[in-house]
Amino acid sequence: MGKKILMICGDFCEDYETMVPFQALQAVGHTVHAVCPDKKAGDVIATAIHDFEGHQTYSEKRGHNFALNASFADVRAADYDALVIPGGRGPEYLRMNDAVVAMVRHFFDTDKPVAAICHGAQLLAGARVLEGRLCSAYPACRAEVELAGGRYADIAIDAAVTDRNLVSAPAWPAHPAWIAQFLAVLGTRITH
Secondary structure, rough: OOOOOEOOOOOOHHHHHHHHHHHHHHHHHEEEEEEEOOOOOOOOOEEEEOOOOOOOOEEEEEEEEOOOOOOOOOHHHHHHEEEOOOOOOHHHHHOOOHHHHHHHHHHHHHHOOOEEOOOHHHHHHOOOOOOOEEEOHHHHHHHHHHHHOOEOOOOOOOOOOOOOOEEEEOOHHHHHHHHHHHHHHHHOOOOO
């Protein structure tokens, strides 16, 4: 039976890190509700495309509009089995929203599966849920992980790491590993 998964988004979340897990989790039978504070089902968020083009950090370009399929005001974290946090610019300001922080804390307080990628660690740090946890993130977010009491997982850009209920990865090149590990934590079995 599919799980009910909450995805907390914000304007300029990373395009791939929003769209790919949203679609992939639905493709294997899960229900995913993508929400954003102050927005309702049918509203859109703007996404950003982060690319690795040989500079000292990623480049950023305007991505697609991503349509939300649930209303933030109607969401109760207790109604969901798991949480997904995309990276990009969204987590930077979402971590300042008390309702978002309370939702994130719920998933850790109840040991429900959480998948965070790239800058998603900024939201985890802001929610103060990283104490003693192993967490990967975009390398520039290492300081947030460590200042929040977490242990930064310095892994390859296409790798992921699981620490109990938390599955994390550095950036979108890790989607195959990140989504596979999250599916394992969810108890999802795919057979061929």
